[in-house]
Amino acid sequence: MAKQHVSFNLNGKHVDALVEPRELLVHTIRETLSLTGTHIGCESSHCGACTVDLDGKSVKSCTVLAVQADGAELKTVEGLADADGLHAVQQAFIEEHGLQCGFCTPGMLIRAYRFLQENPNPTEEEIRWGMSGNLCRCTGYQNIVKAVQTAAQTLQQA
Amino acid sequence: MDNAAEVQEREDSIKGVGCSRKRKEDARFVQGTGRYTDDLKLPGMLFADMVRSPYAHARIKSINKEKALALPGVHAVLTADDLKPLNLHWMPTLAGDVQAVLADEKVHFQYQEVAVVIADDRYIAADAIELVEVEYEELDVLVDPHRSMDDDAPILREDLVGKMDGAHSKRVHDNHIFNWQAGEKEATDRVFEQAEITVKQEMYYPRVHPCPMETCGCVASFDKINEHLTVHLTSQAPHVVRTVVSMLSGIPESKIRIVSPDIGGGFGNKVGIYPGYVVSIVASIVLGVPVKWVEDRMENISTTAFARDYHMTGELAADSEGRIKALRVNVLADHGAFDACADPSKFPAGLMHICTGSYDIPVAHLNVDGVYTNKAPGGVAYRCSFRVTEAVYVIERTIDVLAQKLGIDKAEIRRRNFVKAEQFPYQTCLGWELDSGDYHTALEKVLDAVDYEALRKEQQEKRAQGELMGIGLCTFTEIVGAGPSRNCDILGVGMFDSAEIRVHPTGSVMARMGTITQGQGHQTTYAQIIATELGISSDEISIEEGDTDTAPYGLGTYGSRSTPVGGAATAVAARKIRAKAQKIAAHLLEVSENDLEWEVDRFKVKGVPGQEKTMKEVAWAAYNNVPEGMEPGLEAVDYYDPPNFTYPFGIYLCVVDIDKATGETSVRRFYALDDCGTRINPMIIEGQIHGGLTEGFAVAMGQEMPFDEQGNLLGNTLMDYFVPTFVETPHWETDYTVTPSPHHPLGAKGVAESPHVGSIPCFTSAVVDAFAHLDVTHMNMPHSAYRVWQKVHELGLDQHA
Ligand code: FES
Ligand code: FES
DSSP states (O other), X not given: OOOEEEEEEETTEEEEEEEOTTOBHHHIIIIISOOTTSOOSOSSSSXXXXXXXXXXXXXXXXXXXXXXXXXXXXXXXXXXXXXXXXXXXXXXXXXXXXXXXXXXXXXXXXXXXXXXXXXXXXXXXXXXXXXXXXXXXXXXXXXXXXXHXXXXXXXXXX | OOHXXXXXXXXXXXXXXXXXXXXXXXXXXXXXXXXXXXXXXXXXXXXXXXEEOSXXXXXXXXXXXXXXXXXXXXXXXXXXXXXXXXXXXXXXXXXXXXXXXXXXXXXXXXXXXXXXXXXXXXXXXXXXXXXXXXXXXXXXXXXOGGGTTSTTSOOOOGGGTTOOBOXXXXXXXXXXXXXXXXXXXXXXXXXXXXXXXXXXXXXXXXXXXXXXXXXXXXXXXXXXXXXXXXXXXXXXXXXXXXXXXXXXXXXXXXXXXXXXXXXXXXXXXXXXXXXHHHHHHXXXXXXXXXXXXXXXXXXXXXXXXEEEEEEEEEEEEEOTTOOEEEEEEEEEEEOOSSOOOOSXXXXXXXXXGGTTTTBOOSEEEEEEEEEOOSSOOEEEXXXXXXXXXXXXXXXXXXXXXXXXXXXOOHHHHHHHHBOOGGGOSEEOTTSOXXXXXXXXXXXXXXXXXXXXXXXXXXXXXXXXXXXXXXXXXXXXXXXXXXXXXXXXXXXXXXXXXEEEEEEOTTSOEEXXXXXXXXSSOHHHHHHHHHXXXXXXXXXXXXXXXXXXTTSOOOOOSOTTOIIIIIIXXXXXXXXXXXXXXXXXXXHHHTSOGGGEEEETTEEEETTOTTOEEEHXXXXXXXXXXXXXXXXXXXXXXXXXXXXXXXXXXXXEEEEEEEOTTTOOEEEEEEXXXXXXBSOSOHHHHHHHHHHHHHHHHHHHXXXXXXXOTTOOBSOOSTTTSOOOOTTTSXXXXXXXXXXXXXXXXXXXXXXXXXXXXXXXXXXXXXXXXXXXXXXXXXXXXXXXHHHHHHHHHHTTTTSOO
16 A cells, blocks of 8 residues: 655654554554554553544544644653653652553553643542543552542642 | 661661552553563564454355465465464363364354464554455354253364363263362252251353453564574463473473563453464464564453353351351353363362352352353453352352341341351361451451441431442452462462572662562562562562563462462572571671571671671672682572462442432442451552452443354443443442461462452442342342343332332
8 A cells, every 4th residue: 555654743753654544543653653652452442542642632543543643743651751850640650559550551641641731620520531531450540540639739839 | 866766767768568669660651661562573573363253153164365365465374274284273271171273174152263364564464364265154053051061052072072081070961071079069968958048049150351451462483593482472471381382382491482571461361372372473483583463352352261151059058047057059160162261270160169258167069060152262260369259259149148038137147157266277168278367357347437337227218218229248258379289280380489589799689580460560569578588678679570581480470379479489588598698697797697686687696786787798798708618699599389378358348329210320338348468568459459349340330241142242342341431430448457377478468359359249249239128139240230220120110109
């Protein structure tokens, strides 16, 4: 299949890639660009392990074609930390024991990162609904909720 | 600072046993640098994908690979005929049966592997499987295990026809796998005949799937020049995989390296050896390049190892006070088309004979028949120790039924039957020795915490108003930490586990174990054990597992065996090091060994303040100044064969409210008290309990794998198969008591599976309790809104007055 040229901004860097028209964004990120923090749990929009931030929205990258991301601003888990260290959501997940096997974690973090911009001061109920597109089999969510609350506090104080 | 404070400060700085130390593994996971199997990309790597059967039972008339092979980018299409010359078209299972690697002349279940395509990438492989033409002739399908042994049932396993000596017993029908019994049948029957009260309850424990977030997969890479095979795979038991791969392939174990990298959850799904692994290895050997296989979610739920599927009948005989006199349990076990249960070899029904639970029961009998049906093979322990979930379910449900029949409160009937604290170690009538426990204390703690009396009163009032409120109780005992090699082995290898610890000259430590973490946090907790034993900060201790080239041989992580077995090996190996260190310290201080005492991180000469050597000083000396005749270095290995299992227990209480209009059950409160003996890292324990409760909630309230009459699996996507989200998942309250195990070096027991095992019957108990005043004794899982509504409707409770 003839490849298409796409370019986008990924974690602050300009990226060019040749992709098949049918190629899923998650595969471009993981295989072509070798950023394997974004995971695949279902390839059917249910689990959220593949969540990335695309033009200021959380999207499931298993359900976006790479060509649709042409010209977009993308952020994956690898782009959360900066020169000053870990992002508040990353730090909070460690503090509150919000992860176990770590497989859902990148998707959770990138969703929490966006969710706390949509709603900087959420209630527990709002966190549970706001994060409900991301599944976790290990933690039972309770500590992830705490981590999001902790991150919200840190971000508000900053 | 006074002396005590100074000692305490040193103690704290070590971050040893009992400390809620933050996890060592988190830094890489939160930054996206975890390394899971599918993250691995090797030069020249190809991708494998499976052609699977649309039918549950059919003869394969022909397979035409031509079109697939003609597709650019396709390197090979393999079928059973291609594996035959290598004798790899069938493989042995862990349960003494054989399993088709690729369907040989016949398919036995829907989605069975029929052919494998090897292609440049996963897209081409996916295209190519559509081009493989398979012609089938449909056969009669056997779905209902109750029909398996009928005279006119279709025979599933033609390879076994007439072979009536099964791996575990005589077979009485071609679709029969085994009969297995424990306890005393006649004595039990006699008690039942004479008993004042008997109850009998049938129940079905549905077929479910562990469904970890990461599916199964592998990357096989055969180095033709050195004849060396490396396989990265999602395995909870990499060393066992190496042994099996060697037995299957004839490659010596010394030339096989199995690596379990980071694993995205296991829960029993990643214990088995699956056709995908075998064909990837074969393909890599044949093609001389690395081959990756990763299943998608549908393949995962459909084919790689279901759990449960037990049709059970529980019976209790008791006196009129509710004191249990005998237990009888009958099980019809649906094992699917191949018996691929992952159990210790001698136990075809796992540890089901722990079904006497937490109760002092004089006599019991358990009878299990395993049968074939046209369903996927499996029978793994989904976050539990070999069939313990089923065992706990049957006893906890049946004792509730007994309480109901006698009109005794379900907490009271348990009080009357509990094994008492002074009876430990307690011999159960089915052959186990419960190591320690104090059930009465734990029960009272929970009842007080939730104000049980007030809850019962509220329930009375609600019932008077026609509302449905249920209180569930489960008082379970688990059996974990397989296991003593006198009765536990896998393919003949005893179920010990191992640790190897090296203390470096500068006092940092590298330790490796035969287990493998899948989210349990071994890198964190094993280091804490060593820290306490050696007085070296856990931050300076590195833990590695999962690479068979470097780690000592172990049986892996499942059945809550890491702490009971691997943790014990770690403590014992560390103690060997400390014993040697003590000799070196005595030599350095020019005193006798017996003049020394240990304090947190150092040896001190008794009664002579200031005369001391820290473990770090001893470590340095171990490499340059050891006593005459002692070999230098400071390291030890331990292969720990546990004297017994450990028996963690818990008291769980659940309060539900049921909506009569929709059948929806809302979990108002769930209180979980666990006793896992000594607590190594309370933060991690609590996290494990949250996770286990959530998986228990999933099983009780929604998970099932239903089949239609043609054997089609109705529900193998995350759309249909219930994995609770943030929104459905209840809030968990946790509590604990500490009753150390007398035989474990640290007094610790397993913990992560208790919440799964214990919560499931607790949810059923709660839902049924909401209808108990209407003479309902049992409702089968899952307690989904629709099914609960059906009960509401059947009882006419949804009719307006
Ligand atoms: S992999 Fe994209 S939602 Fe599951
Ligand atoms: S931490 Fe394992 S799936 Fe969430």
